[in-house]
Amino acid sequence: MWRLSFFRAVKAGINNFFRNGWLSVTAISVMAMTLLIVNFLVFSIALSNMILEEIRGKIGVNIYLKQGTSQEKIDEIMQDLDVMPGVIEVTYTSSETAMENFREKTKNNKIIQESLDELKDNPLEDYLSIRVNDPKKYDIIESEIITGVNKEHISKVDYSEHKTEIENLDKIIGAIKKGGAILVLVFIIISVLVILNSIRLTMYTYKTEIEIMKLVGANYWFIKAPFITEGALYGFFASILVALAWYPLVIILTPSFDSFGASINPIEVLNNNIVVALFLQIVLGLSLGVTSSYIAIRRYLRL
Amino acid sequence: MIEYRDVSKIYGEDNFALLEVNIAINPGEFVSIVGQSGTGKSTLLKLLTLEERSSEGRVIFNRVDLGEITKKELPYHRRRIGVIFQDFRLLPKRTAFENVAFALEVAGKSNREIRRSVAQILEIVGLSEKFRAYPAELSGGEQQRVAIARALVHHPEILIADEPTGNLDVINTQEIIDLLLKINELGTTIMLATHDKETVNRISKRVIVMDEGRVIRDQVRGRYMI
Incomplete structure (x- = not known):
């Protein structure tokens, strides 16, 4: 019905x-x-x-280490970063590699190449590149690293310019x-x-x-x-x-x-x-x- | 069967439609309720269909106190009562057959059942030939017959007629009253509200006279007198 x-x-x-x-x-x-x-x-x-x-997948942050930081210390910092939440990848670049990369990048610029030749020491520092899955995580990384025991070995933290974007x-x-x-x-x-x-x-x-x-x-x-x-x-x-x-x-x-x-x-x-x-x-x-x-x-x- | 016990319908101070009405109606009776316009005839009928509820007193229908009928039970209550009006209230876009069938459709009856019942009831009201006609194609008397058929198709125990002949000429009025008498003979109780003196006198059954919300006369074989 x-x-x-x-x-x-x-x-x-x-x-x-x-x-x-x-x-x-x-x-x-x-x-x-x-x-x-x-x-x-x-x-x-x-x-x-x-x-x-x-x-987000494309960008990262670079942490520059003071010259003379020991390899053990560097490994330690890398491990600390690895276990942080939101960190996808941590890579290490030595000052030598950084110099090579820089030379490679500027090989067409004669002035830069000449001035680099003038240098006795490598002025570049070792650095760690970090990729995270959320830009808000950078702030945590920054505060952990600055306030943490690693502070004395770090010369500066460089956010990728993408952060503001x-x-x-x-x-x-x-x-x-x-x-x-x-x-x-x-x-x-x-x-x-x-x-x-x-x-x-x-x-x-x-x-x-x-x-x-x-x-x-x-x-x-x-x-x-x-x-x-x-x-x-x-x-x-x-x-x-x-x-x-x-x-x-x-x-x-x-x-x-x-x-x-x-x-x-x-x-x-x-x-x-x-x-x-x-x-x-x-x-x-x-x-x-x-x-x-x-x-x-x-x-x-x-x- | 129907009992009004000290029923009043009061809207405000000195504003009432009914005052302390006491009426008892037995099954199979034909009761004419007469009185001038605005004396409470319609209100009396509306208390039965529960279009209105009494302010005081009780209305009993088949031993049920209508005051206790809930909103949910209301449709089932209304199927036990047939109602016709002065203005017929037919659906203009439906044929005579469809108008009567409508009452059964909304109650969820099957198409077969509807065909059978409607044909039967149209036969009783004498409209078997015109079941395909639309209301506009029918005379006033015939339209009222369709309305009567619709009211009766549920086989109600009582038929309430509120000024059913108000819009009809003498001959059509005659026919409708004859039809109501016939329906009454078949066993259906009828309550007829009217102010048509001729009609009431011709019926020569029980007459209840109302004035200003009160019952002023109740006679078994009455005439319309005020």
């Missing part, structure tokens, strides 16, 4: 949806706008996180998340209100029907179900619409993405996650629609 009632109620909801053509179009547009903004936000956060990961990127992502969350919230509220009103208008259109339903003793959920169906349909069509628009949009925006210098391709990212993305989008659309119609029922449907 309930299956029959369910189909009848859903059918009534579908009828409502198509009979109130313009109302449905408005509700779907606003909902689609909301979903589009959610998409933009989620996608850009995901992409910038990926870029951040990639840049990374921190900036981190800040930007944080701002996107915060601003985006507010924007999403605002749009969710707007779309809920619009859908709520659309359903309220439908209720008004179907006033006589509702009255008669009550009169002849319809189950309450039988009266409610068409409106919930209507809300769900708004959500469903909006999410499908956005999904269709999203793919070409990503293709259009991809070229402007190259300037970040990262090897990440947005289209590939989308392709790899398309099923999950589509699923989440539909779920979000449906729950928005159903929630709105439920609020409308609670507020306006006097049973």
Whole structure:
């Protein structure tokens, strides 16, 4: 019996949806706008996180050791660094190797080469290069090393110039998340209100029907179900619409993405996650629609 | 079967629709409730369908105190009562058949059951030939017959008629009243609220006269007199 009632109620909801053509179009547009903004936000956060990961992998910090530090001491410091959380890799470069590298790098510059030849001693220091998985870890490394027992052997700590870049990127992502969350919230509220009103208008259109339903003793959920169906349909069509628009949009925006210098391709990212993305989008659309119609029922449907 | 015990419906000081009403109605009775507009006839009926609840006193229906019926039980209560109105309250976009079927659809009956019951009830109200017509294609009397069919399709124990002939001409009124009498003969209790003197006098059954929220006369074979 309930299956029959369910189909009848859903059918009534579908009828409502198509009979109130313009109302449905408005509700779907606003909902689609909301979903589009959610998409933009989620996608850009995901992409910038990926870029951040990639840049983080490329950079490191150099710790210069005072001249005359013994090999045992150097090994000890390396071990200390190795066990620190967040450290991916520690490499040792001797002053000789450093000099060779420098000469190699500047071999086309005659003046530098000549002045290097003038030097009696190698002025360069041994150094350790560290790579970590999070720029915030650098601060811990710095404080551990400066306050630690190794302090006397260290002449200076040189952060890669990328540190500020990374921190900036981190800040930007944080701002996107915060601003985006507010924007999403605002749009969710707007779309809920619009859908709520659309359903309220439908209720008004179907006033006589509702009255008669009550009169002849319809189950309450039988009266409610068409409106919930209507809300769900708004959500469903909006999410499908956005999904269709999203793919070409990503293709259009991809070229402007190259300037970040990262090897990440947005289209590939989308392709790899398309099923999950589509699923989440539909779920979000449906729950928005159903929630709105439920609020409308609670507020306006006097049973 | 139905009992109003000291029932009052009070909205505020000096503002009431019913005052200390006491009525008992037996199964199978045909009761006309008469009185001018605004004397509480409709309120009396609404207390039965629970569109309104009494402020004081109790309304008993089939030994059940209606004050105890919860919101959840309300749809099932309403299926035991058929109601018709002056304005018919039919769905304009549905045919006569669909209008009657609607009452069974919302109660979750199967399509087969619906076809059988609706055909049967349309036969009783004399509309078997016009089951495909839309309300706009039917006369006022015929529309009211559809409404009666819809009210009866659940096989209610009582049919409540709130000014059912208010929109009808003399001939149609006659037909509707005859139909109500026939339904009553078949065993359904009927409560008819009206201010149409001719109608009441022709029925010649129990008459309850109301004035300003009070019952002022209750006669077994009454006439409309104030």
